[in-house]
Amino acid sequence: MLSNPAELPIVTQSDITELRKDFKLRPYQLEGITWMKFLAKYGLNGILADQMGLGKTIQTLSLLNIINEKLQYKCLIVCPATLVDHWCSEWKKYFPNQKSCFKTAFMLNILESAPNGIYVGAYEEIKHGKFKNVNWKYLILDEGHVIRRSQTQLFENITHLRSQHRLILSGTPVQNSPGDLWALFAFLMPDYLPDRGEFNTMFVKPIKACRSNKATEKILKEGENALQKLHKIALPFILRRNKKDVLKDLPEKSVSDYYCHLTPLQRKAYEAIVDNCAFQSKLSKTKGQAKTFSPMHTCILLRQLVDHPQFVQDEIKEVGISESIHGTIEESGKMLALKQLFDDCEIGAPIEESNEPFSVQAEGSSNDGCWDSIETVKKEFSHRVLIFCQWKKSIDYLEQVFTRHQLGREINYLVLDGSIPVHDRHNVGERFNGDPSIDVLLLSTHIGGVGLNLTGADVVIFFDHDWNPVKDLQAIDRAHRLGQKRHVMVYRLITKDTIEEKVMNLQKFKTNTANVIVGADNASLQTMDTSELVDLFSLSGGSKRDKKEINNCGQEPSAKKRKTIDLTDNSVINIEEKWDLDVLWSEDDYTEAHDLTSFANSST
Known part of the structure; x- marks a missing residue:
């Protein structure tokens, strides 16, 4: 019973x-x-x-x-x-x-x-x-x-x-x-x-x-x-x-992977950061040598780089990339994809349209009431968006982009992240739900991904992704829940052939395991092909560097290892025997670090 x-x-x-x-x-x-x-x-x-x-x-x-x-x-x-x-x-x-x-x-x-x-x-x-x-x-x-x-x-x-x-x-x-x-x-x-x-x-x-x-x-x-x-x-x-x-009457939800590609600047910086990955015993601060990063730090830098090179511009300079970074959307493949997505979904009003003077009717007639009705209907049927971000700097950058109209659209937005006082966060959500003139709510997955009712939105965009797939699922359900009247469209922005795409593949085992334990049906137990550290960092998709070594990553991480691992030897590729990636990259590591942005910006 x-x-x-x-x-x-x-x-x-x-x-x-x-x-x-x-x-x-x-x-x-x-x-x-x-x-x-x-x-x-x-x-x-x-x-x-x-x-x-x-x-x-x-x-x-x-x-x-x-x-x-x-x-x-x-x-x-x-x-x-x-x-x-x-x-x-x-x-x-x-x-x-x-x-x-x-x-x-x-x-x-x-x-x-x-x-x-x-x-x-x-x-x-x-x-x-x-x-x-x-x-x-x-x-x-x-x-x-x-x-x-x-x-x-x-x-x-x-x-x-x-x-x-x-x-x-x-x-x-x-x-x-x-x-x-x-x-x-x-x-x-x-x-x-x-x-x-x-x-x-x-x-x-x-x-x-x-x-x-x-x-x-x-x-x-x-x-x-x-x-x-x-x-x-x-x-x-x-x-x-x-x-x-x-909930037979709950509107459907569709989830789409929206792929984007690195810009030439991002690709060059990506390769340089990977080249300077080293374990603790090889981290170098010797004068005249390029800066080196620990595997954990490298992972964070790569995840931020695929969002925008501006987020890691200090580290890019340290590894010898001399190009100037101006913070434009053209420098990020993901931002170009976001612009296209906003155009496709018609989020906000195009700048060229919003700046056109409204034509007045002949004297004696009034269209004020008609115009108000049109605007009301337009707002009721226009898409409204939740954008979830992992990094505070991503939210700050998107705010800047919206304010400067860099997407070519007039975007009204609110922000819900750690900077909002705890007692005001519920009110931010209520304001978004109740005001159809607000096009976008920018949220950090950690703060806005749990518990809140945000059914005012019918589009959910993941600017980047959490290591733990459950947190992304929780975030989706801020909009797809009781009270939602519209079809919910979910877009996951994923940069092709980078760490971002590969980490998404590492989520499957956790999801299937959870479904079997708490689900009523018997989901089949699938093996998870845990990619080796080299593959996790390396660029794929036709890059000349697919098989290339990661300099200095061959050093064993601690004295507990019984043999030295040479990752430059293609015959020694099964990383499962050498690293417990579930421990190395577990979500708990991030939770315990408390402040990922500070960690990513700190010197190694």
């Missing part, structure tokens, strides 16, 4: 007594509330893993209304700081007659003697210990996958909070590895899964072994069995519905 809530006595709309009378819950939402209520009744905890945009918020608030109708208990919702206002406004919107939520950011400490009700706080507040003095009736983690790293202080602090019931909300509970699931269940039900070491032996290692392109049939079978076993163990406590199955 746990895995099939349809067999439980379904909660009805009338059971949620304080819910706004003019709002009707969908059948799958009532089933979700039924499932969570059933777990609570028998002292169990679980993960509501509905695909983003299906209304996990309203289901959760309805559950709290049922079990805490008279607000006789204290319930805590912990979420990303950006979403605190969202939770409070949703509670006020759907339960207007109930007491407002308490925002814990304005409280120094919370004691058992504090008023009963619903408290909403941010993960950043956990470290201050303000939640530890209360025995909560319900402890709910929104975007709960953030606790997946069990070695962090956040995980330690949050698992020690006291509560009668626990619930995790996450459309993507498994992000990087099956090991993510262990941390989530350690919070929900500490003794349900084996300890971390045994869990890794039983599940993580055999599943990860399948990613090697040298995996034998026996290894593949072991990985398949481990994956299916983990799926069965987790199934009763994870409820996931997909939009295509439950």
